[in-house]
Amino acid sequence: MRAATTVVRQKDLIDVLLEQHALIEELFQLVETSRGKAKKEAFTELAALLQAHEEAEAEIVHPLAAATIDAGIEVTQERLEEEAEAKELLAQLIKSGPGSAAFDDDFQQLRASVLEHAVHEERYEFKHLRASQPPETLVELADKFLKRQKRLAATA
Ligand SMILES: [Fe+2]
Numbered sequence: 666m667r668a669a670t671t672v673v674r675q676k677d678l679i680d681v682l683l684e685q686h687a688l689i690e691e692l693f694q695l696v697e698t699s700r701g702k703a704k705k706e707a708f709t710e711l712a713a714l715l716q717a718h719e720e721a722e723a724e725i726v727h728p729l730a731a732a733t734i735d736a737g738i739e740v741t742q743e744r745l746e747e748e749a750e751a752k753e754l755l756a757q758l759i760k761s762g763p764g765s766a767a768f769d770d771d772f773q774q775l776r777a778s779v780l781e782h783a784v785h786e787e788r789y790e791f792k793h794l795r796a797s798q799p800p801e802t803l804v805e806l807a808d809k810f811l812k813r814q815k816r817l818a819a820t821a
């Protein structure tokens with residue numbers, strides 16, 4: 666009997682980005698529903714992931730989108746502005762820390778801003794990159810993206 670052959674598509678850059686968006690959303694939820702030490706730990710994890718995610722996107726994803734999709738420069742400029750706004754909010758939250766009086770309101774603002782930004786990336790960048798880039802390029806870029814994040818985490 667012949668063994669069934671299944672072609673498993675290798676994880677590409679867009680898969681990695683979408684997975685991280687989902688994880689970021691889960692961590693926002695976890696911070697919101699946790700208290701005390703658990704909240705602090707979830708926030709630390711969220712902050713680290715957000716920083717590494719946005720930084721690697723700014724280095725790898727947005728330049729590729731700017732160069733290859735229609736109106737790429739304008740589209741990525743808007744994304745970079747959203748990232749700058751989120752970065753500022755995140756820095757404020759890290760400074761005040763979970764448990765401070767201002768934290769919960771600022772946290773909701775960050776959450777709304779980051780999740781809206783993620784929707785924009787998925788709609789205006791990722792969809793077009795998946796359609797325009799060769800599959801093997803996107804697989805290679807997944808590896809490059811993850812390696813870059815590891816290096817960023819090591820120097821954080
Ligand atoms: Fe981003």
Ligand SMILES: [Fe+2]
Nearest residue numbers: 718722783786
């Ligand atoms: Fe993103």
